[in-house]
Amino acid sequence: MRKTWLKWFVPLAGLTVLSLGVASCGDDDSTATKTATGTATTAAATAGFTDAGYKTAKFQTVTVDSGATIKIGISSGISGDVKGLGVPIADSAKAAGEGVTVKGHKIEFVTEDDLCTPEGGPAAADRLIKAKVVAVVGPICSGGTRASLKAYDDAGIVHISPSATAGDLTTPVRAEGPYVTFFRVPVLNADEAREQANFAYDTLKAKKAFVVFDTDDYGKDLSAQFQVSFKAKGGAIVGSPTGYEKKQTDFKSIIANIKAAKPDVIYQAGFYAEATPFLQQLRAEGDLKSIPYIGGDGIKNDELISGAKDAAEGAYLALPGATGSEFANYAKKYAAFTKGKESDAETATFGPEAYDAATILIKAIESVGVDAGGKLTIDQKALQQAVLKSTTAGATGEVKFGPNGNRAGAVVRLFKIVSGKYVQLKAGEK
Amino acid sequence: MIAPLFLTGAEFWADQTVNGLTTGSIYALIALGYTMVYGVLQLINFAHGEVFMIGAFAGYGVLVGMGGDDLTGVMVALAIVLALLAAAVASAATSVTIERIAYRPLRNAPRLAPLISAIGVSVFLSHLVDDGFLGGQSKFYPLIFPNGGISLGPLSVSYLQMFLMGSSLLMMAALYWVVQRTGAGRAIRAVAESRTNASLMGIDVNRAIVITFVLGAIMAGFAGVLYGLFLSSIRGSMGFIPGVKAFTAAVLGGIGSIPGAVVGGYGLGLAETLGREVLNEIPGVNLPNEWKDVVAFSVLVLILIFRPTGIFKQKETKRA
Numbered sequence: 001m002r003k004t005w006l007k008w009f010v011p012l013a014g015l016t017v018l019s020l021g022v023a024s025c026g027d028d029d030s031t032a033t034k035t036a037t038g039t040a041t042t043a044a045a046t047a048g049f050t051d052a053g054y055k056t057a058k059f060q061t062v063t064v065d066s067g068a069t070i071k072i073g074i075s076s077g078i079s080g081d082v083k084g085l086g087v088p089i090a091d092s093a094k095a096a097g098e099g100v101t102v103k104g105h106k107i108e109f110v111t112e113d114d115l116c117t118p119e120g121g122p123a124a125a126d127r128l129i130k131a132k133v134v135a136v137v138g139p140i141c142s143g144g145t146r147a148s149l150k151a152y153d154d155a156g157i158v159h160i161s162p163s164a165t166a167g168d169l170t171t172p173v174r175a176e177g178p179y180v181t182f183f184r185v186p187v188l189n190a191d192e193a194r195e196q197a198n199f200a201y202d203t204l205k206a207k208k209a210f211v212v213f214d215t216d217d218y219g220k221d222l223s224a225q226f227q228v229s230f231k232a233k234g235g236a237i238v239g240s241p242t243g244y245e246k247k248q249t250d251f252k253s254i255i256a257n258i259k260a261a262k263p264d265v266i267y268q269a270g271f272y273a274e275a276t277p278f279l280q281q282l283r284a285e286g287d288l289k290s291i292p293y294i295g296g297d298g299i300k301n302d303e304l305i306s307g308a309k310d311a312a313e314g315a316y317l318a319l320p321g322a323t324g325s326e327f328a329n330y331a332k333k334y335a336a337f338t339k340g341k342e343s344d345a346e347t348a349t350f351g352p353e354a355y356d357a358a359t360i361l362i363k364a365i366e367s368v369g370v371d372a373g374g375k376l377t378i379d380q381k382a383l384q385q386a387v388l389k390s391t392t393a394g395a396t397g398e399v400k401f402g403p404n405g406n407r408a409g410a411v412v413r414l415f416k417i418v419s420g421k422y423v424q425l426k427a428g429e430k
Numbered sequence: 431m432i433a434p435l436f437l438t439g440a441e442f443w444a445d446q447t448v449n450g451l452t453t454g455s456i457y458a459l460i461a462l463g464y465t466m467v468y469g470v471l472q473l474i475n476f477a478h479g480e481v482f483m484i485g486a487f488a489g490y491g492v493l494v495g496m497g498g499d500d501l502t503g504v505m506v507a508l509a510i511v512l513a514l515l516a517a518a519v520a521s522a523a524t525s526v527t528i529e530r531i532a533y534r535p536l537r538n539a540p541r542l543a544p545l546i547s548a549i550g551v552s553v554f555l556s557h558l559v560d561d562g563f564l565g566g567q568s569k570f571y572p573l574i575f576p577n578g579g580i581s582l583g584p585l586s587v588s589y590l591q592m593f594l595m596g597s598s599l600l601m602m603a604a605l606y607w608v609v610q611r612t613g614a615g616r617a618i619r620a621v622a623e624s625r626t627n628a629s630l631m632g633i634d635v636n637r638a639i640v641i642t643f644v645l646g647a648i649m650a651g652f653a654g655v656l657y658g659l660f661l662s663s664i665r666g667s668m669g670f671i672p673g674v675k676a677f678t679a680a681v682l683g684g685i686g687s688i689p690g691a692v693v694g695g696y697g698l699g700l701a702e703t704l705g706r707e708v709l710n711e712i713p714g715v716n717l718p719n720e721w722k723d724v725v726a727f728s729v730l731v732l733i734l735i736f737r738p739t740g741i742f743k744q745k746e747t748k749r750a
Contacts, residue, residue: 079561079565079566080566081566081567081568083565083566083567084567215720240716240718240719242718242719243718243719243720244719244720245720247665247667249661249662249663249664249668250453250661252449252452252453252661252703253446253449253450253702253703253719253722254719256442256445256446256449257442259441259442259445260439260441260442260445273568273663276568276570276662276663277570277661277662277663280570280573280662281661281662284573284577284588284590286578286579286586303567307568307570307663308570309499309573310573311573
């Protein structure tokens with residue numbers, strides 16, 4: 001009897017120690033990530049492209065033969081879950097170059113699927129570099145972008161992401177500074193989260209927020225930024241911020257935690273594929289039927305309304321960016337390009353950003369390309385400088401870049417779902 | 431961060447227990463298919479998760495075809511009954527086809543061959559539906575089940591949860607009756623004991639095996655519709671995780687044992703929802719949500735260390 005007990009006691013004790021050790025490691029990790037993101041944001045305003053950064057970029061000179069097309073790559077998620085986001089993005093970029101000729105050369109878009117994943121990003125980059133593209137629109141997601149920054153830098157290829165919003169992409173903790181070949185059009189997660197926190201605290205008068213997030217780079221960053229901003233306003237985060245993985249459909253146990261934490265507002269950073277069942281299960285719960293819900297830009301999609309239906313009513317979604325002077329033009333070209341088969345320009349999230357990214361690249365190629373008897377020579381370094389110094393009246397307002405490739409000066413819009421439609425809110429309205 | 435002690439209300443634990451039992455019901459229904467097929471063929475039918483998925487889509491088709499969100503009153507009940515029936519038929523047909531095409535030709539091949547064949551069928555079906563038919567998008571069940579529920583002190587259970595738990599218990603009871611009290615059930619048990627002896631006694635072994643697949647598939651198809659009604663979001667790859675969990679539940683309960691699959695299913699469901707929360711009650715411990723499977727599977731490993739053959743120990747088989 002005693003022997004058996006002893007026999008089991010040793011491995012059991014070992015297991016307990018092990019699991020405790022692992023548990024504390026987990027805690028350390030999560031705090032580390034949070035602090036890292038926090039510092040990254042504060043540094044964001046000051047950091048810029050450095051000389052060291054220019055040294056790592058392997059700029060070359062690209063030649064386009066006479067009669068050949070100028071290839072611009074598009075790295076977007078065009079299959080799988082993010083298709084609803086990625087296809088309109090790719091098509092918006094194409095709409096900007098449709099029928100455009102630069103110094104006698106037609107623009108040709110080469111689209112590669114980056115699946116919005118850290119694995120897909122570099123794979124698409126590799127294929128685009130091999131296809132000898134001059135510049136790239138994309139990648140579309142933060143995780144995929146982070147993983148492919150170096151590949152593009154090594155090829156000296158300027159790439160403008162229409163939608164990668166994680167803070168540390170342009171403010172990495174590295175000596176050589178951010179990659180000088182990377183630019184982006186969207187408003188950053190930090191800007192979006194600050195607006196959402198202000199809205200929750202000032203307009204909704206919420207003091208306690210419960211945070212759920214997709215555990216990918218985007219979801220972690222946006223939710224961490226929201227917590228920083230909401231706490232800075234004087235609000236409290238109740239319960240533990242709760243992560244979930246893509247494709248999760250059962251949110252019942254998270255919802256039980258939300259119910260017990262009694263928040264004034266629920267904040268979600270993620271994508272519509274998971275937000276749809278989340279909202280449905282949330283609104284099925286009597287106590288949580290009418291609690292305000294704020295979601296990030298990855299959730300603002302027509303699919304959310306068609307999937308969650310009544311459960312989506314009253315949800316607040318933020319969308320970074322504004323409508324610029326070029327928007328009407330974009331809408332027209334987009335509708336013509338897609339022949340009305342896809343969502344219209346009003347609802348194509350990040351579509352205007354992609355259109356602007358492509359426009360900026362085409363204009364920059366036009367300004368630095370040197371024509372020599374039908375051959376077009378493009379110096380990649382000059383192209384990078386042209387993009388950095390460009391000012392464009394775009395579909396998302398005036399697009400200029402800060403010293404680190406981030407967009408300079410940006411706006412966040414808030415929407416509410418009313419009777420199955422996204423209605424833009426005015427300041428102070430709820 | 432300190433574990434949020436105010437979370438420890440009775441209501442919270444009641445909610446999570448109900449959540450664990452509902453998830454457990456689904457696992458148990460699927461686990462039955464694994465355990466029965468293992469019982470007769472010693473085959474881990476990896477494609478069983480996809481049989482569950484096909485059931486969910488068949489039910490979805492019926493519900494949407496009958497009017498989806500516009501259904502009201504008695505039509506809701508009728509639509510759900512028809513959806514369950516359609517799911518049972520579709521899942522059974524899928525399962526029998528899989529058995530005929532992918533397993534029967536390999537019946538006398540080395541044990542690993544049908545296992546690989548099963549994995550192949552599983553991958554094929556989930557990608558066929560996801561990429562072939564749906565283009566990677568999810569479908570959403572219409573939310574037609576009447577809202578509301580009953581509250582008893584801290585315990586509140588929605589009508590949907592009651593329906594889910596009640597109907598799965600009923601299905602399991604029916605299955606138990608079929609296996610224990612009918613001729614077909616006796617044939618299945620005989621084949622499980624010894625295929626050779628059963629055939630010597632004049633039992634049609636192939637027929638018994640097909641019936642085993644059909645019974646397991648009916649449970650899985652039923653679970654598919656319940657899953658859809660409960661969680662709403664369905665997709666081609668939806669069968670993978672519940673499939674793995676249900677297989678785990680079957681092993682936990684003692685693979686080959688029908689009561690074992692049921693107990694294993696509920697056990698795993700509860701371990702998953704409650705395990706992490708219980709540990710978080712220890713001061714200083716705050717495991718994030720992503721850790722719930724780590725906790726659940728640690729429990730599983732611990733149980734298997736003490737009872738390697740699962741909770742319901744099977745008698746040593748006389749097979750060589």
